[in-house]
Structure formats: structure tokens, C-alpha cells
Amino acid sequence: MDVAAILPLLDSTLRLATPLLLACLAGLFSERSGIFDIGLEGKMLISAFFSAATAAITGSVWLGLMAGVAGALAFSLIHGLASITFRGNQLISGVAINFLASGLTVLIAQDWFSSGGRTPALAGPARFSAIDLPFADALRDVPVLGPIYHDLVSGHTILVYVALLAVPVTWYVLFRTRYGLRLRAVGENPAAVDTAGISVTGLRYSAVLICGLLTGLAGAYLATGLNAGFGREMTAGRGYIALAALIFAKWRPWYALMATLLFGLLEAVAIRYQTVDLLGVTIPGPFMQALPYILTVVILAGFVGRAIPPRAGGAPYVKER
């Protein structure tokens, strides 16, 4: 492996990590407020569909993005309604959302476009195109930093930069604002928050809606940035990987960035190096593809130390009467 091969690998890592990162941060907001969200996958999927469908019909990717986010927000509200207002089981509600999204997207796509659960291929302004950052071409010939800036940092779609920017913003909101303090508190000890006269329900709904916004961006990125159109089950388990990354990151934003980049790197390596010769031993392709999952188990089993979820996570809050 030489330097020329590393840059495209890292470039691919960044592309593949972006939907994971957005979904991971989405889960972070939700779970920090005490609402477990297994439905990240379903929300990404519904957003992927509505963004691609709207972009295909209107020809505008921005309208598509809005529609995608609206779809994910609607599903978030369903989750909120079930688990906050009606105090249902959060895991079951999440699973239901995944199934609903999986079936609904294909059904509507079939009805609208009659092409086997797909949307038509998007082109031109109906997709997010790569943005060349300023001076990317001018700096290209600068040794070392030039190619890194030109190939790796520049030339992604806007949602990649939004995702990266979302990390410090999340950190700031959670750890430096009053809202963040309350949000974290409501995930640890909702009774205390309630005693202080702050609405537990309101806080949790706000967290669930932020989660919807971020999964909406993730889904739209998949369908209109990374690919050009929606395909059946196109999220392919990324919502679950994001959940694993969230635990791996111990519910912290910067760690979430690292964890999702690691998963992105593993996926990129598995795609690029299908068989790897290591010290004379050929590692078969299927092992490379299983590596992210094996690593998840290994890392969670020992290397991260104890990953302690928010204490009130998963439990609906019942106000004392």
C-alpha cells in the first residue's frame, strides 16, 4: 500500500462514514434524553425515499432534502408519541418503525414510479454535487498538504461538511448550553428535572425531533449524495452500525466521530482490499467483510471499558401524582 492508494481510501472512508456519523449523532441526542432509538435505520430509509422521490419529481435536491427530513421527523414523532406520550416500550416502537419504513418505502415507490421499489435515477440539480473548496486546484501542487486538501478535504457534497460540522455543534449544545445540561439530566434523572419545574416531555420531544432531523440528513445523503436515487433497503444496516458506534463512543460526540470514521475505514478497506496478503497468508474476502462486525464485538467486549448508557434510558417517565 502506498501513499497514492491511501488518499482514495481515506476519501472513501469519509464518504462512507458520513451517513453513520449523522445517524450516530441522531441517536446520541435521543438516547442522551433517555429515549432509546433502534429506529434510526427506518428513519434513514424513509428519508432516503422521500428525498429521492421528491428530487426526482421536482428536479430540486433541496426540496428533496426538505421532504426527506420531513419524513424522518414524522417518523420521529410517531416514536415520540409511542414512547413518551403513551409510555410504550421504546425498543418495540423502534422495531415497528424499521418494519414500517421498509415496507412503506417500497410500496409507495412501486405505486409512484412502478420500477420495482426504486426511484428514477437522479441527475443534475436533482442530486447533491461535489463542492470544490476554494483554492483546491491552486494548492494541488503543494507537496503533501496539496493532494490531501484537493483529494480528501475538498470535493465532497455539502452534507459531508454539514455532518462534520455537526460534531462540534453537538458537543457545544450538549456540554456548554443550558438546554444541553437539561437534556443530559433528563436522561439520567428525569424526576430531578421535573422537580426543577422543567418539562420532561418537552425536552424528550425536542431530542427526538433533533434525532429526526439528523437521520433525515443521513437518509438524504445516502439517496441524493452518495447514490443517485432510492433503492429498496438501501440503508443496508447502517442504522444498526451507527447504534454500535454510539455505544462504542460511550454517547460522546467526538468519540462518535472517531468511531464512525473507524467503521467507515473498515468498510472502505473491505471494499478496496477484497483479499489481503498479510505475511504470506491470504486473508479471504468474506473475512474482510465481516471485520467491522467482529471488531465491534471485540471492542465492546473489552477495549472501551464500561460503556454506561444514560441511566434513565429506555424507561418512560411517569410523573408522581
Next chain:
Amino acid sequence: MSSMQRLLGAAAVTAMSAAVASAEPAIIFDLGGKFDKSFNEAAYTGAERWAEETGGSYREIELTSEAQREQALRRMAESGANPVVTAGFAYQSVMDQVSPEYPDTDFVVIDTVVDQPNVRSYIFSEHEGSYLVGMLAAMASESGTVGFVGGMDVPLIRKFACGYVQGVKAVNPDATVIQNMTGTTPAAWNDQTRGAELTRSQASQGADVVFHAAGGTGIGVLQAAADEGILGIGVDSNQNYLHPGSVLTSMVKRVDNAVYDAFVDGTDGDDQFETGLMVLGLEEEGVGYAVDEHNQDLITDEMRASVEQARQQIISGEIEVHDYSTDDNCSTS
């Protein structure tokens, strides 16, 4: 009570009408879906052509999971449909097991061979078609590096890859062929993201023509090829129209003809349904490369002439394209 009787009566009528319409043919589409713009869609086109020409109707099921495979086949056989066509190599073991239980039904498998008295097996000489598009790829390539993206890693797809490599090497013995498979599970037929990433990775390694044999995954391959400014090659159906100017050609596999022929033979009422193995190669026009208004500017007359010559030579036996499936080995790659 009376409503119950009516219900039973209605059920009996439905059952009778099903028996009357027993000559209806049926088709089972594989995972990837009827509109995968590739293999299954070709099968669908054939079925539709039959329906249009004869005015008949046919039954269909789209598989959505591996678990439905056997159930779907039994349901079609029990509903009295005849013949029952299954699209896809994955039906081999199920067909081998189920077909003896319905000796009066004619079955058809495509892309695999099932040795039962009531099964007709269609296989295509994909290696020959792939050889021709391999030649075109090598002639269109400026970098001397071309790529191949397969779907699920199975012998059938290796057969495509092997023929392709031989075609490339026939034109340019020094050419490099980068080969990747999308995965090892059926999900590999429908993973656009992965297909696109594989294509970008091959492009970054210098490939400027990428051939896919990956079903729905290939949509991502062709898209990424168009985005990267390189050429893609479609498969099964004619996919030239997907990205005009960026799809060099398509290795068409006339699955539609196989389905159409099976429907015609199976419903003509003479009780004679020829079973056994049928091979559709270059000579039978079962495989080939597509030239239409979307790619005619990409294929020069010289390219066409040399491919046509190779086509004749393969048909006459002068060129022998090695078939991976005969010995599970591809010595040229």
C-alpha cells in the same frame, strides 16, 4: 348459516375457475426484483411480450426473501400454472427437490441445470458474450486498465469475469483487469452504494472501463462510472440508455427469449414440452453486445469490425473461450 354457504359456494367457484385457467403460465422473479433493469427485467420483458402477442395472462411472484423460494414454487405448481418458469440460478436445489412432486407440471430454470424429467434448463454462454464486451473494453480503454464488478461471488459470475478477462487480453495482452465481487450473500445483488464505491476504487486505480455483472448493484456501478467520467458496461438487459454516452455497451443476455419460448412451448396445447438442457450462445443470439443510438458514438467501425470477426470465429470454433463453469478455474486471470 346462509352467508357461510354463500362463502363456500364462492370459494368453490373460484377453485373451479382456477382449474379452467390451468394453462396459464407462471414466472417467479428472483431477489433483486422485477424491475432491476437487468436480469429479472429481461425475464419480465419476455413474459410481457408473450402476453401481448397471445393476449394471454400469466401469474407472477416476486421473491423478497430467500425463505419464500420453495413456498413460491409450490404455490405456483399447486395453483395449476403450467409451465412454471423460475428466473435465477439460486433455484437449483429447490427445483431439484420440488419438481418430482409435481410430475404433470412443466418447469423451467434459467442460468442453472436441473436434471429432472419435467424440467427444462436454459443456460447462456455468458463467457462468449463477456469475451466480446471484454474486447470492446480493451479497445476503448486508454489507460490499459479495465475493471469488473461482480455481484454475489458465485461460479456464474466468475464465468462472466473469466470470459471478460480473456476478451480483454485478446486485444491487449498487457492490460490489467481489476476484479471485485460485491459480496457473498444475496444482498450483493442489490447494494448500489457498495457498487458505486467499488467502481470509484477501480477508477482510482486507473480503470477507465468497468463491466458489471451485479444485477441491481450495477445501477450504482454505472452511475459511479458516469460520475467519474469513465465508461461502464451494462449486463443482461440493454442498459445503454441509463447514462447515454457513458455506457460503452451492454452484454445482453436474451433471458426474455428464454422466457418467451418457454411460455410459447408450454401453452401451445400439444402436451409436448421439450425438457432438458438448452444452451443459448452467440450462435443462437442468446448473448451478444448491444449497439443503439445511445452508444453508437462510442463504438467505432474498427471496433465493431474486429468484434464481429471474433464473433464469427467463436461461432465457427476458431476461437475457443474458456468456460469457467467447466472446471472452476480461470487460468488467464
